[in-house]
Amino acid sequence: MNFWDALTSWAERLPNKSAVVSLTGELTYAQLAGRAQHLAHTLRELPEQRVGILANDPITMAVGFHGAALAGKTLVILDPSWPEALLHTMVSTLKCAHIMTDFSAADLQKIPATVFTISEGADNAPWVAQELPEDRELLIICTSGTTSRPKAIIRTARSWQCSVEVGAPILKATEASITLSPGPISHGLGLYSLVESIHTGGTFVGSGRWSTQGAKNLLGRLRCNRVVTVPTILDRLFSDMELQQLASIRWVISGGESLSPRIVAQLQTLPSYESCVEHFGSSEHSLIAYSHRDTNEQLSDGFSGQLFPTVSVHLHEVDPVTGIGTAYVDSPFNAIGYDPQTAPSIARCNASTSTLDQARQISDQQIAFIRREDGMLNLHGNNIHPAEIIAVFSTLNMTEVKIHRDTESDKPRLIAYVRSPVIDGELLREKLFEQLPVFKIPHEVVSLNSWPQGFSGKASITTLSDDAPEILKRIQIR
Structure with a gap:
């Protein structure tokens, strides 16, 4: 089911259920669908295919994503942490003539584009969908970069929909999930968890960027049962929060780096804790492999886990002693590649692509990745x-x-x-x-x-x- 149909289905079944909760307020499923529909009407009037979004607030991102998806536009995710010069360069390079934002107009006076905020619109507007090809550009997500220019990765609607549908059961994203994502919403993990939560009928809870007070505020308002974040923020949750504030957490989903035994041991002290799923992937490939971290065991050579269903990996230039080679991923989740204005073509082997990560094959379904910092x-x-x-x-x-x-x-x-x-x-x-x-x-x-x-x-x-x-x-x- 495509992203718009999933949203409207939940809006019809559970109109008053909270879809997104942030520090600025919240939107029910009916309100989110109505505002996204209103935005889609505006976006359809724009002649350009690509439209940018520069946002810290998960509510802005949720409306912007679903409005762009309905309008058939490509949503370009711009990073609020970029220096002004880099932001201007990326806006021009990626041809964003129009940018949606929750920043003040005064902060963006010099940006080379037309900037507008997302109006509330009519929450009860009729939901009119249109047939759109699944292989169209849906998203452009940029890799991290502060001084050098980031690579812009092109994702199709089909690749993202497929990754959400296959990954959600493993990553505990369900209608019953109340997901706290306390990191930035413009980065891959935060954005993915927002879209995943709404697509599966859960409630997404986020501050849009890490802040101790923001996390305390949100945890005081809702009994979140799922956390999606990176190890450094998990560490901060434990150091900055009382155990009682985390008492309702049942599932922890971690990505980006390996969890330490100390953090895993702390998770197991939570009163409602059931399991932790650690996953490995990239913006170019989305989900690749996962591991259930229910023990204090830590592998010294990076991440080891099971491939997600439908994903396969083969290795090039394998070292005969260590068994380590360059991983090429064949998956329906794969991105098209890089925007040619920001990076050379992605490495390919037939249908497989590679970000040149190093790995060792353990079995057909088990793989060990050597994280880049461990290479x-x-x-x-x-x-x-x-x-x-x-x-x-x-x-x-x-x-x-x-x-x-x-x-x-x-x-x-x-x-x-x-x-x-x-x-x-x-x-x-x-x-x-x-x-x-x-x-x-x-x-x-x-x-x-x-x-x-x-x-x-x-x-x-x-x-x-x-x-x-x-x-x-x-x-x-x-």
């Missing part, structure tokens, strides 16, 4: 696998470690960032020199009280400043 590094001509270094830290009960190659100085250095209380430097040096060759030993170990967080909610150590409040201690090792 092999080269320092002064030496190949270094972060998993080897992380394994040494684990012998000291330090399980949350990120290895980074710092190229800012004249001589590139290896730095280990550890989310851990301050440790004894001499003991750490002893263990590292005892178990690793010198070229694999970090030059410096940085103890953090929490992972620094980028706009998307993911851990972002590359932007950590020397005086960042997260830093507890720096230990020079060699």
Whole structure:
């Protein structure tokens, strides 16, 4: 069922049920359908195929997405975290002559497009659909980028509909789900969880960007039973909230990075907790693989899980020793590729495409992905696998470690960032020199009280400043 038909079906069956709840208010299914229909009439009058949306509020995004879907337009998701110059460049590059927004007009005076807010319209407007091809452009989602230009990924209506319909049962998205998504709504995970929740008749609850107070406000208003987010925000939920505020959470859906054993153990203390599903994917491929994280087990070489139904993966250039190769994904969820104005063509092998992620095939349906931050590094001509270094830290009960190659100085250095209380430097040096060759030993170990967080909610150590409040201690090792 397409996105508009699903929305109107729920609006007819459950008109007064809350579809979207944000810090600014809420919309029932009937109100959402009415406002999206009103917006679609406006969008159909525009001669251009693409229309942009620049929004922090989930209500704006919900109306904008379904209005564009009904009108047959391509919705271009613009990132509120982009610097002004990058925003202007992307608007021009992606040919967004019109942009919907919940920003004030004064903030967007210089933008090279016609900017308008979404009016409330008539909640009881007749729902008139039109037959639209499923292989049309539905969305353009941009990869992260603050200084360099992001890649714009083109998704068809069919690819997104199929991913939602296949993934929803595994990811616990049902009519009974009240989903808290406390991260940015303009990034892949937040946007996907919004559309998924509405398509399956649930209630979506979101602040549009991470804020402790915003999350507390929303959890005080609704008894959310499902959370969709990234590990750094899960970590903040536990550190900033009382356990009672999270007491109704039954299902946790996590993506973007591996969950630490500490966070998994904290999840299991929740009174209503049933299960956690960790998934791996990309904006180019949507869902690829998933794993049920019901134990404290953590794999040291990245993400390991089962392929989603209808997804298959094969490897190119396989290392005969490690079994690791470049993953090519064949899936009905795959994006068309990149907009040619923002990136070269995506790597292809017949119907399969690749973002050059590295993986090891375990069986036909089981696969282990080497997350990009865990991939092999080269320092002064030496190949270094972060998993080897992380394994040494684990012998000291330090399980949350990120290895980074710092190229800012004249001589590139290896730095280990550890989310851990301050440790004894001499003991750490002893263990590292005892178990690793010198070229694999970090030059410096940085103890953090929490992972620094980028706009998307993911851990972002590359932007950590020397005086960042997260830093507890720096230990020079060699």
